[in-house]
Each structure stands twice: as C-alpha cells, then as structure tokens.
Amino acid sequence: MEIERRLLKKEALAGLVEKINAAGRKVHAPVCEGARVEFAPIDSIAEADLGYVQTTQSAKNLLFPRVERILSFKRRGGAMETADPDLSALPETVVLGMHPCDAAAIGSLGAIFTWDTQDAFFKARLEKLTVVGLSCAAGDEYCFCASVGLGPGSTEGSDILLTRLASGDFLAEIVTAKGKALVELAPELFLPAPAGADKDSALARIEKSFTREEAGERAKARFDDDALWDGQALRCLGCGACAYVCPTCACFDIQDEGTTSRGVRLRCWDSCGFPAFTIHTSGHNPREEQGARWRQRLMHKFSYMPERQDVFGCVGCGRCSRACPVDMNIKEHLIDLLEAKS
Amino acid sequence: MDELRKKARALLEAGEVRVVIGYGGGTGDRARAIFVREPERADELIFDGRCRQNLAIYLTRREVKELGKPAIVATLPALKTVLQLAGEFQIAEGGLVVLAPGADGSLIEFKTFADIEKYLAGAASPIDPAEQAEMDRVRAMSPDERWKYWLGQISRCIKCYACRQACPMCYCPRCTVECNQPQWIPVPSHELGNLEWNVMRAMHLAGRCVDCGDCSRACPVGIPLYLLNRVLIGDIESNFHQRAGMKAEVDYALSTFHPDDRENFIR
Ligand code: SF4
Ligand code: SF4
Ligand code: SF4
Ligand code: SF4
Numbered sequence: 001m002e003i004e005r006r007l008l009k010k011e012a013l014a015g016l017v018e019k020i021n022a023a024g025r026k027v028h029a030p031v032c033e034g035a036r037v038e039f040a041p042i043d044s045i046a047e048a049d050l051g052y053v054q055t056t057q058s059a060k061n062l063l064f065p066r067v068e069r070i071l072s073f074k075r076r077g078g079a080m081e082t083a084d085p086d087l088s089a090l091p092e093t094v095v096l097g098m099h100p101c102d103a104a105a106i107g108s109l110g111a112i113f114t115w116d117t118q119d120a121f122f123k124a125r126l127e128k129l130t131v132v133g134l135s136c137a138a139g140d141e142y143c144f145c146a147s148v149g150l151g152p153g154s155t156e157g158s159d160i161l162l163t164r165l166a167s168g169d170f171l172a173e174i175v176t177a178k179g180k181a182l183v184e185l186a187p188e189l190f191l192p193a194p195a196g197a198d199k200d201s202a203l204a205r206i207e208k209s210f211t212r213e214e215a216g217e218r219a220k221a222r223f224d225d226d227a228l229w230d231g232q233a234l235r236c237l238g239c240g241a242c243a244y245v246c247p248t249c250a251c252f253d254i255q256d257e258g259t260t261s262r263g264v265r266l267r268c269w270d271s272c273g274f275p276a277f278t279i280h281t282s283g284h285n286p287r288e289e290q291g292a293r294w295r296q297r298l299m300h301k302f303s304y305m306p307e308r309q310d311v312f313g314c315v316g317c318g319r320c321s322r323a324c325p326v327d328m329n330i331k332e333h334l335i336d337l338l339e340a341k342s
Numbered sequence: 343m344d345e346l347r348k349k350a351r352a353l354l355e356a357g358e359v360r361v362v363i364g365y366g367g368g369t370g371d372r373a374r375a376i377f378v379r380e381p382e383r384a385d386e387l388i389f390d391g392r393c394r395q396n397l398a399i400y401l402t403r404r405e406v407k408e409l410g411k412p413a414i415v416a417t418l419p420a421l422k423t424v425l426q427l428a429g430e431f432q433i434a435e436g437g438l439v440v441l442a443p444g445a446d447g448s449l450i451e452f453k454t455f456a457d458i459e460k461y462l463a464g465a466a467s468p469i470d471p472a473e474q475a476e477m478d479r480v481r482a483m484s485p486d487e488r489w490k491y492w493l494g495q496i497s498r499c500i501k502c503y504a505c506r507q508a509c510p511m512c513y514c515p516r517c518t519v520e521c522n523q524p525q526w527i528p529v530p531s532h533e534l535g536n537l538e539w540n541v542m543r544a545m546h547l548a549g550r551c552v553d554c555g556d557c558s559r560a561c562p563v564g565i566p567l568y569l570l571n572r573v574l575i576g577d578i579e580s581n582f583h584q585r586a587g588m589k590a591e592v593d594y595a596l597s598t599f600h601p602d603d604r605e606n607f608i609r
Contacts, residue, residue, distance in 0.1 A: 034564065035564060036563070036564060056562055056563065057500070057562070057563070066500055066501075066531050067530040067531050067532045067535075141369060141370050142369065230405065233405070234377050234405060234406065235374060235375040235376075235377070235400075237399070237504070237507035237508055237560075238507050239502055239503050239504035239506070239507035239508070239560070240500075240501070240502035240503055240504070241502045241504040241560070241562045243502075244500050244501075244502045244562070245562055253529065255528075255529045255530055257528060257530070266530045266532075268501075268529060268530045268531060269500070269501075269531070271502070274503070275515070276516070276520050289404075289405055290403075290405050291405065321369065323504075323562040325395075325504050325507075325508050325556070325559065325560035325562075326374060326375060326395065326508075327368040327369055327372050327373075327374040329368070329369045332369070
C-alpha cells in the first residue's frame with residue numbers, strides 16, 4: 001500500500017487516544033517513571049512522555065511477555081489433560097509513540113517466531129497490535145539506527161508513523177491497512193497534509209558509522225579471533241540486562257510449575273550472556289568463557305539472523321549499552337570489529 | 343592519577359603483576375573497568391568521582407584470573423571486599439597488589455591485609471543523603487505499607503540477575519536459582535519468583551555485603567536493593583556485632599556454629 005500523508009494537529013492526539021480507548025483498545029505509550037521512561041498503559045495522552053529519547057526497556061513484552069503461560073495441565077483419572085490459553089481473549093492494543101528502531105524490531109522478532117514453527121502466541125499478540133510510531137527528534141551517543149539500515153524517520157514496522165513538525169503538529173504517514181483501520185476510528189482528526197510538510201528537517205541527525213552488512217561479514221571473518229572477543233568481553237559480567245532490554249532478543253526458557261497432578265508450562269526470557277545459558281547436562285559448556293558468549297550475541301544479530309531469517313537482529317536502539325552495568329557499548333565494539341586489523 | 347599510572351607501569355614492567363584492573367574512560371562521561379596488561383597502556387588509567395564500580399568483582403572472575411596476578415585499583419568498598427573475599431578464602435595475601443588512590447592524587451599501596459584493616463578502621467563510609475532519606479521514609483512506613491512498597495518494587499524486577507552478576511560477593515559458580523533438583527527458587531519472573539529471588543539474594547549476602555552499592559547501580563529498572571542490604575547490615579551489626587569487610591578473617595554470623603550460641607529462639 002502506498003503511504004498516505006495526513007496532518008494530526010497537536011491537540012488532536014488527546015482525542016485520538018480517547019477514541020482508541022472508547023473502541024475498547026488498550027493504549028501503551030512511553031511514560032516517565034522517575035529517572036526512567038518505560039512503555040505503560042495510558043488512559044489519556046497527558047500521561048505520555050513523547051519527548052523521550054529512549055525507554056529503558058523495549059516494548060517487546062507486548063508481543064513476547066517475560067513470563068507467558070503456554071499450557072496448563074491437570075491429571076484426571078489416569079490421564080493428563082492439557083489446555084491451551086485462550087488467545088482470543090487478548091486485548092486489541094495500540095502502542096503509541098514507539099520510535100522507528102523499535103517498530104522495525106518487531107520484524108526481527110517476528111522473523112524468529114515465524115521462522116519454521118509458527119508461534120501461535122506471538123502471532124496472536126502481533127495480530128492485535130497496531131503501532132503508531134514516532135520519529136526521533138533527538139538521539140544520544142548510544143543510538144546507531146543509521147548504521148543498521150534504519151533511521152530516525154523510517155516507517156518500517158509502523159502502521160502509522162508520526163513526525164512532530166516545527167509547528168508542533170504531527171505529520172501522520174499511514175503505512176499499512178492496520179494504520180488505515182486506526183484512522184477510521186477518528187477520521188475527522190486526520191486532516192490533509194500540507195504539501196510542503198518537511199519531515200526531514202524534523203528528524204534527529206544520527207551518524208552512520210558502518211553498515212550492518214559490513215559488521216556481519218567482519219564478525220564472521222573474525223570468528224576465531226579469541227583475543228578480540230575475549231578482550232571486548234573482559235569486563236562483561238554475564239548478566240541478562242542487555243538481552244532483556246533489547247527489542248529483538250528472543251531467547252526463552254521453558255519452565256513447568258506445579259505438581260505432578262496439575263500445573264502450568266511457562267515461557268520465560270533467557271539470555272545468552274548467562275554463564276549457564278548453553279550448559280549441557282554432562283556439565284560441558286560449549287561457550288565456557290564470556291568472550292564466546294559475547295561473540296554469540298553479536299554473531300546472532302549480525303550474521304546468523306541475516307543468513308537464516310534474512311533480517312538483522314539489531315536495530316541500533318542502544319538500550320543494551322545504556323543498561324549495561326559495565327558500559328559494554330555495542331556500537332563501539334562493532335566499530336572496533338571493523339577497524340581491527342586481520 | 344600520575345602516581346597511579348607510574349605505579350601501574352612499574353608493576354607491569356617489573357613483572358610483579360600481569361594485569362592492572364583499573365578505571366578508564368567510557369561512553370560519554372562514564373568511567374569503565376579496564377584491564378591494563380602492557381606498561382605503555384598505564385596512561386589510560388583514570389581515577390575520579392565517576393569511578394564507582396567495585397572492581398573487586400573481577401578478582402574472582404575466571405576470565406580475569408586467567409590473566410595472572412592482578413593489581414587492583416580499589417575504592418573504599420573495594421578494600422572492604424578484598425578483606426571479605428580473603429575471609430571467605432577466595433583470595434590470598436600476596437596473590438594481588440592493592441592500590442588505593444586518594445582524591446588528592448596520592449596513592450597507597452597496601453602490602454598486607456592487616457594494613458587494609460588498619461586503614462579501614464579509621465576511615466568513614468559516608469552514606470548518600472538521598473539514599474538515607476529513602477531509607478528513613480521506608481522505615482517510617484507501617485509493616486503493611488512497607489510490604490506493598492516492596493511488592494511494587496519487586497514486581498518491576500525482570501530477573502536479569504545484573505544485581506547478582508555485579509556483586510563481588512556473589513561469586514558462586516552456580517547460584518541457588520540455578521539449582522533445579524530440587525528447584526529452590528521459581529525461575530519465572532512472576533510475583534513469587536521475583537519475591538523469592540530478591541529475598542534470597544539479600545539473605546545470602548546478609549553479613550557478607552560490604553555495601554558497595556553495585557547491585558543497585560546495576561539494576562536496569564532501578565530497584566533500591568541497597569535498602570534491603572542496609573537493613574540486614576544493621577541487623578547483623580546489632581545482633582552479632584559484625585560488619586562485613588572490616589577483617590580478613592571472618593566469623594560469619596549466619597553460618598558459623600559456636601557451642602555457646604544462644605538457642606532460646608528455638609521453640
Ligand atoms: S542489540 Fe542493543 S542496540 Fe541492538 S537492538 Fe538490541 S538493545 Fe538495541
Ligand atoms: S554486556 Fe553488559 S548487560 Fe550484557 S551481559 Fe555483559 S555486563 Fe550484562
Ligand atoms: S549485595 Fe550489593 S552492595 Fe552488597 S556487596 Fe553485593 S553488590 Fe555490593
Ligand atoms: S538487577 Fe534488578 S531487575 Fe535484574 S534481577 Fe536484580 S533486582 Fe531484578
């Protein structure tokens with residue numbers, strides 16, 4: 001579908017949220033929580049903070065919750081009965097004000113969850129999610145969307161992309177049929193866009209330091225360079241902060257809880273940074289050192305995912321670097337990788 | 343800083359240590375841990391108010407241990423950690439060089455753990471006023487309010503274990519949360535899993551926590567873990583007259599049995 005351009009007056013955003021709520025959909029938006037901004041449900045636009053640079057956590061919880069029940073089981077007589085969760089009960093949700101990196105990340109997550117097995121849970125959530133993106137007027141030293149094929153105004157992954165123009169009003173680019181359906185909830189708010197609406201000058205300037213293809217090739221070429229990976233990862237603590245705040249990290253762990261007569265099966269986030277991530281029952285761990293785990297993180301995003309799923313696993317949001325307790329800066333490490341002599 | 347760099351360079355040149363674990367510049371105005379292995383890189387070392395990470399975390403990390411004998415640039419909490427780790431038999435005298443730079447550019451090299459003990463006995467450990475204010479606020483709550491406060495805080499935990507991984511006293515290669523036969527602590531980050539995890543983390547550090555604050559600083563969602571730690575530090579102090587990190591020999595309150603221990607609490 002061809003992108004349609006409309007104008008959404010700054011005052012109209014409040015009305016849009018009301019209309020969405022009135023239609024029985026939940027709205028999630030960036031909300032200021034003390035020193036952090038996080039995605040949270042809102043009832044009115046006044047609760048949202050649309051001037052944020054980046055939330056601490058991504059919104060992936062909406063599609064891939066950190067704990068999700070995927071099965072219940074109960075013993076009845078001699079047999080075990082299982083029941084699937086009722087996915088039709090999931091609410092229609094709109095996420096409003098998500099930056100372009102996060103919107104694009106939905107495609108990367110989706111590529112994993114629909115690679116071979118079609119993940120019913122992810123797909124059901126995705127079907128009910130509409131993304132109203134918000135272009136970035138400002139970035140910080142951690143952002144590198146421009147180096148991974150995106151940019152502060154990219155429409156990829158958004159159903160509607162809003163860009164705040166110099167006037168304070170929003171240019172609304174309606175990208176998908178879902179976006180169109182959302183407009184239908186309040187068509188009177190979406191005015192014709194002025195011909196000269198200048199999107200580009202409203203966008204942050206994010207420098208392009210490399211291309212993701214180069215980064216992937218380089219990582220692959222240096223796979224055996226233990227000194228490089230070990231050196232980069234020496235200060236890494238092996239926690240899950242980077243993976244858990246990342247909008248594209250999809251690793252999970254399955255846990256059964258309950259007794260032998262009744263219980264639930266839960267899907268929980270996991271992280272390749274953890275020392276026990278790939279440990280075998282024999283005790284052998286193919287990624288014994290943090291350097292090998294760090295390499296896995298970069299390789300998965302820049303080499304394995306492009307090879308297998310034809311998408312990249314990093315959208316340059318910079319969250320992992322901001323959240324890392326020891327300042328492991330992924331952008332800097334990727335640049336090092338490109339510059340390192342072979 | 344000059345003193346520190348000079349010392350680091352000399353130690354590396356003389357082969358007295360193989361690595362200097364110190365601070366260097368990081369992203370923006372952050373400082374980060376650096377591992378200086380070549381004498382000519384000693385000038386990358388910095389020391390100022392941004393240098394807060396407790397570098398003693400790296401003394402027990404296998405990847406760092408493999409580099410050989412270290413010198414460590416130690417802040418006050420790191421000095422305490424060195425003693426506590428020694429008391430728990432994780433490091434030995436002579437196995438490392440401890441360098442404590444002062445804010446005025448001076449440098450103390452500690453030759454023995456006893457010297458660190460002496461130094462710490464006379465050093466004040468100021469508490470951040472904002473943290474103290476939060477402590478007072480939470481203490482003033484009714485038990486019911488406080489329970490709600492903690493449920494609210496803990497429900498935000500995403501179980502990334504950054505608090506554990508950042509903690510120099512959490513050096514167990516296999517944490518209780520990773521023991522699954524039986525499963526002591528639920529793995530999922532749901533209400534019970536989060537609660538049990540956070541209570542367990544705090545309890546396993548009771549009497550051992552040196553109050554460096556790294557767990558709180560590491561927590562990506564900003565849960566004030568220091569509150570739990572400090573209450574336990576206070577309880578251990580008033581009940582057992584012990585404070586972690588003050589001595590290189592540990593008579594650990596919660597795991598040492600004395601024949602004359604009072605048992606009147608067992609009913
Ligand atoms: S790897 Fe880091 S920068 Fe890339 S998408 Fe994940 S959190 Fe963002
Ligand atoms: S890179 Fe940082 S956030 Fe990621 S595992 Fe290492 S210490 Fe944790
Ligand atoms: S529990 Fe926290 S404050 Fe205490 S030693 Fe560990 S990291 Fe430091
Ligand atoms: S660092 Fe914070 S979010 Fe992560 S496990 Fe610890 S308390 Fe939970």
